[in-house]
Amino acid sequence: MKRLLGVALGILTAIGGFVDIGDLVTNAVVGSRFGMSLIWVVGVGVVGICLFADMSGRVAAVSGRATFEVIRERLGPRAGLANLGASFFINLMTVTAEVGGIALALQLVTSIHYLLWIPLAAFAVWLVIWRVRFKIMENVAGLLGLCLVVFGVALFLLQPDWGQLAGQALSPAVPQTENAAVYWFYAVGLFGAAMTPYEVFFFSSGAVEEGWKRKDLIQSRINVLAGFPLGGLLSVAIAGCAAVVLMPAGVEVTSLSQIVLPVADAGGKLALAFALVGILAATFGAALETTLSSGYTLAQFFGWSWGKFRSPGRAARFHLSMIVCLLVALGVLATGADPILITEYSVVFSAVALPLTYLPILIVANDPQYMGSDVNSRGINVAANVYLLIILAASLGAIPLMIVTGAGA
Amino acid sequence: MAATAVNQGSSAVGTSVLALDLLARERAGTPAVGTSLEDMAGELEDARKGLLDSVPATAAERGLHREVISALVRAEAALGLARQALAAKDSRGDTADTPGFRAAQTALAASAKELKGLRQRLGTGR
């Protein structure tokens, strides 16, 4: 019984934890501009993140080594440092976007300008990292994030023409109001939002934090294989709401306040309240995960003591580095840089940097020295290599598409 | 350039119409609607400034620019009315059924129609 509860809790937190500011914004933008015609990318991204999380979780549980320890060992200091630099920079950008997202959500609740909320949001993120136990932190954020299910409910309440939505989703075509380069630019962005690298740093370091062993692998696999696809459905619902309400009105999403309007339209104030709680929980949870991930990546590369299972005094550099990251995010946001714009760039750069972490994990997951008999099975390897090609294509295509389309303008 | 600005303006006005409509039907509260209107005021200003920064090449283009800019200015005025009405509602506890609100809704609807017409004429510029 207890085990069953554990599995249920794991799946629920995986669902609630899947969506972050990147998924929210990108899906709503795409829904409002392309209808359901880019939804197939969410499917591709979800399968990818399941594969990636499965491999990195297995590496962490079997070898006890987290992602960046492995990356440095395998790539050596020079390529490892280049990898760290790129991954850390994108992660920091994501921290900034998530903290900005918390503040924007608070503005929607209180109508107090988001810039005033930013210091409080950053402080709250730090305080939770400083004091709250890893498990509690994960479960509370994940469960509250489930409030986002209201986007799915809203989609039903809106009583859309399901045939038309399904038609857009199943036979995708570039809408007449858009051109093909912009379509593919957002395809890359949506892929990057679904497969953000921080999820993998966090997932594998979390496996070490929680002391996973081989026997926990089955449960982790269930969490991933059930939780992430259901989380992906939430993303689809967000896009669907935008496609049904905003697209016909000629509205193209550029702010968080537009994303929740369809929910209010469908379900009134109560639904809106759920959506806001869900967005707050999702951005706050992701702010915790990305901040921790920046500490994890640095500490693992340089061999510092790390982990929330230790008191801050026994992981001093780890905690200091996270404080510095939050201060940098605070500084960037204080300049008035638009958090939504930062989010849009962060998902695209996530796609650019993805091969840097994917490839080493794929190699180590096939290395019997680390993995013993738990190396990738043949089936996983076939899928993982197909995804390597997809990830490389998205990574190489991202910057040219960004330049050609003026970042999707 | 003009097409991009029309697109952006049309999106902002469409959002404002929707937000005011939700307020009138009591489906969303003042904080969410107020934030929407504030964000959209920023969008309209962006659109107008973006257009002012570009230099039209031909006389026909110059005429078009002037036309779009005046449409955007009208949209900003309509949005201003809506924000005033919202502020009045907030401070006096009015319902959403005051003359001020109805005037704002009418002005925004007219703006939406005007920008939609321009959008159909110019395309999205993509």
Add this chain to the structure above:
Amino acid sequence: MNRAQNAPVHLKPAPPAAGRVLDAQLHLLDRQVIDAEGLPVTTVDDLELEGVEADSPMTAGDPPPVISALLTGPVLGTRIFGGRPPSSRLIRLPWKDVSAVDVAIKLGVRSEGLDAGWVERWIRDKIIMRIPGGKHDPH
């Protein structure tokens, strides 16, 4: 360790050795170092060898070099960008403190007294412990 310059021209098979054979590149460099209490200390940034002259080729009869210490700290920069730091600036973990070489390198001593732990200790004592809750154990 700039291996390319110092590599001998002809490699003879290594003489049979007692115990396990370790490849410095594969099993030592860039590995995590853990102290006697299981606390991560650092990563092996470089190795210090004794009984070998830098930049002079080794001949077959020479006695094999011996690892005297694991190095850490700024020496990492020299592995990335080249160059050689002055010997006085190296932070050493003496090889005699190493108790086991596995997926991580284990030390037989606590990190508290090690030179390699000074940055961590300084940040802990000057910053982290001064914030309320710094000693708070999460469990």
